[in-house]
Amino acid sequence: MRRIVLPALLLLAACEMPDMAELERGAENALRASVFLPPRQDGIAPRRHDPPAGALEDEDAATTGGPTLLVxxxxxxxxxxxIxxxxxxxxxxxxDGTVVATDGARVVATAGTATTLAATRFDSPDPLDDIPALAERPATARRVVDLAPATRDPNRMRFGVALECRMRAARVEEGLYVEERCGGGxxxxxxxxxxxxxxxxxxxxxxxxxxGRPMVIEVLSSPAN
Structure with missing residues (x-):
């Protein structure tokens, strides 16, 4: 089992030039089903758009020479x-040292946020890894996450938070729209x-x-595969 763990992220957040260490992520995914979810309220995905004016400040100009995200x-x-x-x-x-780890499009760990996503675990491939397949057959997935407050207060840490999620994709004018509804922890x-x-x-x-605060991620410059 592979997994994203918090210590490596905290080291990266604290260092100006973080060490390069292999990302790890695990999997824990037992449910299989084909259950369609209600469409989004407006039923249409928003059109692709450029980053809002002023999103890239002068001090960020140096970071936009390679793959970048607007978070x-x-x-x-x-x-x-x-990095x-x-x-x-x-x-x-x-x-400012905030770090986000991703596996494909999925955020699997964070550091420097109000609540730290310390680890994400799956048993089998994340359905998000094959979005075109979701348009043909919705999927149900289960994962487990570990959460910790920025204060590192042990009384507020939550380990083994189980999530059960239903995912479906729809083809719309703008491309593919995926909705993932989760319950459990x-x-x-x-x-x-x-x-x-x-x-x-x-x-x-x-x-x-x-x-009440989802993380919105927009790809400014994607990595070359």
């Missing part, structure tokens, strides 16, 4: 540059917008353990 949550908006990559497993870091809805040809996600809204 927003709450009142925070940060440009993150890729490590191993296939679909990548780490991204902002100028937390209730939330994740949304993804992908290229219809490649299935590559260019925008997503994901729960990362912060109540």
């Amino acid at each position: 927003s949550y709450g009142s925070q908006r940060k440009v993150m540059a890729m 490590q990559g191993n296939g679909e497993q990548r780490m991204w870091r902002s100028a 937390a209730r939330f809805v994740n949304r993804y917008w992908a290229d219809p040809g490649t299935g590559a996600v260019w925008r997503s809204e994901q729960w990362v353990g912060m109540d």
